[in-house]
Amino acid sequence: MRPSAGKAAPVRTPVRGSAGRTVSGRTVILPSRPGSRSGQRKPWVGRSYGHLALPVPHLDDVHRDLLDRAVCGDGSWTVVNAEGDSEPGLPVLRRQWRHASGDSLLLVVLGWYPLVLTVGAEGAASLKVRRAERRLVEAALAAGGLTVPDAELERVLTQCCERWEKAVAARRVLDEQRTWLECRFCRTCGAWSAYGVLHCRGCARRFAPADDAERDERGRAATEVSAAAERELASLGCGEGVFPDWPAAPPAEAAEAASRPHGTVVTAS
Amino acid sequence: MTGTPESSGQNDAGGGAGIHGERWGWELRAPETSLPVPFEEQPPGLPPPTAPWLARLAGRRDRSPQGWWSHVRRACGVVVIGGAAWLSTALSWEYAGWVTATLIVATVVVGYFALRPAVLPWWGDLRYRRWRSDLLTQQQEVLAATREWARRRSEHENGLAAESRPERWEPLRPVTTHRVDVYGGDPSGCESLLLSVAGSLLGTGATVTVVDLSQDGICHGLVRKAMDERRTVDAALLPHDLAAVGLLTGLTPEDVGGVVAEAVHVSERDRSAGGDKTLDATLIEQICGTLRGPVSFTRLHAAVRVVAYQEPRPEVLEREEYAALVDLLGEGARRSTEARLFRLAAALQRLAALEPGAGADGGTGRAKDSAGTLVDGVDGSPSLRVWELSERVGDLAGELLAHVVFQVLLHRLRHEEQTSGRVLVVVGADRFRRTHIERLDQLARRRGVRLVVFFRHLREDAVELLGGGEAVMFMRLGNAREAEQAATFIGRDHRLVLSRFTVSRSSSLSTSVGTSRSESATNQDSVSTGKQWSKTRNYHYGAVMDFPHDSGTRNRGGQRTTTTGRSTTVSSGESRSEQEGTSESQSMGYQRVYEFGVEPTFLQALSPTAFVLVDPRDPGSPRLGDCGPEILREMEQPGVIRPSDLAAGRLPAGQPLPSAMAPGRVVGPASLPPPSIQPPSFQPASLQSERLPQPPANASPATPPVEVPPAEAEPSPLPAPNRWRGKFQRRPD
């Protein structure tokens, strides 16, 4: 996950399933997706903003830093109120960068699971702002992200809401299964003890091998349920199912895909 | 505080009460975690999207034709129609005004479509900024709601955390209040145990009698402690204080006959059947009957010799006594009992030789007033009474004296009144027959005296006694066969959890043994296996939800301990990690448990102060305890034991005691050589680490399956409560 090297460097983003072609333009051209009409047009009506989806559940530190580096890479941009936007324990919902000349760029999180965000100029969309915005979009694409056209944004955000509900439910399952992963139950007195103990916390009796077997069995079942919930969370978080052929394959697979002849090269001018 | 639900429950509540009650040792209690009740409240999500204008604008833009040619066409259209409108103003016919108006309208319409591609982006930007501004306002509400939600969830988790308890030591005692048999252990370990048991019982107000026949000075620590605590102590070293103890004082001739005959017969058990015990008893009884003054071994020996050999009157016998003895047996009877008289005389000669100043004062008049009782609880009697068999006594005489002492013990117990709060400890009971121990058990039970019997080994009669009492304790059993027998008795399907304290003590001991007895280091090779279990809890930082949860990470590894001649302990392990996690997950804490199956090697490698308590009345039996005095010190004054103390060998068992002893009547230990407990010698860390359990190569770095106990001074070998406080908390980073 490296930030874009700048506008001169071509960004190679292999996209599965798209026909091989090279597109150049002033802005990054969206890779073609089946069912998307925006292949030949700029994805956004306005000129001063853009929407992005990233294959992560929320704006975490890694991606926040990535975007920071992309915008502030040339040294003339600084993050505004970095501490205030990342209160411990609270999600990051916005990020603002300001140029030495006073122009500023604002990022707002629109949805989770996957992360959908919009980035746009605050005030006049000067050339500096548009360049910074382009760097940010390139970095997001390099990190496996995707541009979300205006026409699709509402649908994607509606899906994000539904997926958020599912993610909360999956978290709930994980929480419930913790009981069997961290504790053991005593049939004699009904007390709960820590998973690995030999004696019951309630009645002080020594757990019999049969109790251990039962605990292990329960633990195994809980591990399986937890693993399924984790897989679902991961799938929701990376945005599987929101767009066809997105997210891109994992790194190893992506490297393999890149070596194939039909890998798409998206070039930013 | 083993076992019983009521006792465990009560003592769990207040650890302080347990420190001062009866305590045999300490049991390491696993940390108690609270039941992870999920937080019911759903975290606030982001506001639902409302941006229909975006799709509308995009639709409009998409409907307009693309490409430069369409722009040219629209521009041309505007020019043509605009030009036509302008030209139409020159017309002068009646409807010219209408034509111009129509053309102007057409120009405007075409102009709109021609300009729309340029206007839409501007309009889109304007709408976008308005929409984003509304969104930011809504998100402030979300953040506020999330802040509140996080606070409530934090309260919920704090409430749960309050129910959990860290790993800790808790006092351990058998449920049974009658007899406990202790097997194995080296002198230092037994001394620690005796100190722990009897010391704590003295603290509860009990009257303790210790008969230490081990000749290892096991009772010394207890005597010092009792004197330090300014308790009344009556300690006697046998045979030096034989006269003061007055073993035969208060015994009828019949009793003396029984005691002496039994002692002589038991000590002759290895030889062929030594004749008629009843005859011996009768002979001694008759001889005693002729003695007018107090009976001592010296006088008894002289009397037997007079009867057997018709010797001239010895000094220790009165004239009347001599006259009666000479005429005691007729010639025929004397000839038929000559062999027995010789044996009795020989045995009594050994005993008489043990009496100090034998022949000088005849041992008369020195018996104490209290000598007639043993475990009396009358006011004014000492709270601790000790009879210790000196290590300086020779084997034969010592054996004989031990049996006499035991018989006297039985006799005195037989004549005791039944009272409560009395404890009798017999150390070094290996030399006694099963029937005698059972008789002692029976008498003690009838008289309400608690009985604790220490056996050095688990062999011969001790094996037959195994389990005959109520609770059984096993300390370290070095002998493979004894360990095998004990493991079978405990039950091999049981698992025991070693503490780091015990592990470090054990490994330091095995190192020292290895260096001092290197010549016998290859005698036996055995392998014990254990299970090691550790669990990693991961925190996943999710949007709004940094829910901690166990991702199912479990390291289970086989643990293999190779014991070679009980001198080296090498542990290697395989760890299979089932960790799954993402780059977001962070390992927050871990928990290590040293679990061992009950194998002979486990008992052979136990730390000197560790013991396994098997109590049929305790549902939690068997339990692993440790009677190391450091634990009590740590409980009373946390932080006393520094990790470096254990690592450097400064602290263990034989810590010097204060030289200024409390005033008390010291008969025994003051004149004895210092206790035989030596602090185990330690290897330099580099040497020692080779013998210590090594973490397996493929183990997860966050959860080494076996912590290297004492070689490094860094980690505390004692799991003091504060060492575990950070567990399950977020690691600051």
Ligand SMILES: [Zn+2]
């Ligand atoms: Zn229970």
